[in-house]
Amino acid sequence: MKIVIIGSGNVATVLGRLCKKRQHEMVQVVSRNAAHAKILANELNCAYADYDEKLNESADIYIIAVADTALQEMNSRLHLGNKLTVHTAGSVSKEVLKDISHNYGVLYPLQSLRKEMQYETDIPFLIDGNTADAITLLEDFASTLSATITKATDDERLKLHVAAVMVSNFTNHLYALAEDFCKKEGVDFGLLIPLIKETAERIQQFSPADVQTGPAVRNDIFTIDKHLRILTEHPQLKYMYIKLTDSIMKG
Ligand SMILES: NC(=O)c1ccc[n+]([C@@H]2O[C@H](COP(=O)([O-])OP(=O)(O)OC[C@H]3O[C@@H](n4cnc5c(N)ncnc54)[C@H](OP(=O)(O)O)[C@@H]3O)[C@@H](O)[C@H]2O)c1
Structure with missing residues (x-):
């Protein structure tokens, strides 16, 4: 062509x-x-x-x-x-x-x-x-x-675009917040790369809802409370943490 x-x-x-x-x-x-x-x-x-x-x-x-x-x-x-x-x-x-x-x-x-x-x-x-x-x-x-x-169709494409924003733009924003947090707290963001890869790989075989891990899905209030205390100095990340924890707990 x-x-x-x-x-x-x-x-x-x-x-x-x-x-x-x-x-x-x-x-x-x-x-x-x-x-x-x-x-x-x-x-x-x-x-x-x-x-x-x-x-x-x-x-x-x-x-x-x-x-x-x-x-x-x-x-x-x-x-x-x-x-x-x-x-x-x-x-x-x-x-x-x-x-x-x-x-x-x-x-x-x-x-x-x-x-x-x-x-x-x-x-x-x-x-x-x-x-x-x-x-x-x-x-x-x-x-x-x-x-x-x-x-x-236009409508189907629009819906997939919304989903694309969630899986790509939003996750990348979380990476950016986590990287900033790591820098400020003096720990190595690079150590998280295998975890990022594994999370993305896994959903090729399983539905994401079936493989959710972490304190929120376990209802582990003790650990969540510890995390929130360390996030006091990082208000934007703390806000996201609370919203996403809430969303995971609602299932
Ligand atoms: N990037 C992605 O990941 C992606 C994926 C799928 C679909 N899309 C879609 O693809 C399209 C292009 O996205 P992109 O990422 O290539 O954007 P981009 O890198 O920001 O490039 C935008 C292009 O549009 C031109 N432009 C901006 N405003 C204009 C105006 N008022 N009149 C004429 N030309 C104008 C820019 O010209 P100058 O060079 O003069 O600034 C540039 O060539 C968008 O519809 C976007 O939603 C993007």
Whole structure:
């Protein structure tokens, strides 16, 4: 497929690299900041433009990977006729693209992506399209990028995005709080890495609710009280500890 990527951030970069690696032809990177577009285009060995310059009209698919809030503005900038045009957002309806093309949809990577990632990671894709043809085309394209392609409506994608925030963004925030706590208390956060890995590995075989461990699930008030005393100096972490302990105890 010939591909134009619109945007030059994390998703544009990771998807651009993946498409190139899978032998798709990157024809152009378009972004509001020409300097950012140029950096990605150089890496992908293709042309670049900002929104004032001419968009390459020869591509088979246009991937719009810009900030959620910018998607609506794309209506006034892009008019792509029948060209398959997708966005990559979890919580934005595909209908945001209906005035840009007659063939539109979503290619949502259900993964945390950062342009610094130089390794290849598994990316399940949730796809959607406004017509059966758009969905088929997108399925064929996405299956060159990943072994896990799932059709999901706007509503299903939104729900999975909520779950994704919980399992990725919230757990990472807890890692950040714990790391800060360890630094301040002079203990080594690095010693927790095997525990982090084991917790994530385990849920590939068991339902998370069935493998919950720790003082809250044991109703061990004595230990919880000891923890809360040491957390007096860390009010934000103490708040999270109380809320999550309460949630675990409610089951
Ligand atoms: N990162 C992830 O893990 C992830 C995973 C799945 C889905 N997504 C979704 O993918 C999309 C892109 O996310 P991202 O992580 O790649 O974001 P990002 O790294 O912050 O990049 C955002 C891109 O949008 C452009 N942009 C921002 N505001 C704009 C505006 N008002 N007008 C035009 N362009 C604008 C930025 O341009 P400049 O370079 O000029 O700032 C940049 O190229 C979002 O819908 C996000 O929800 C992200």
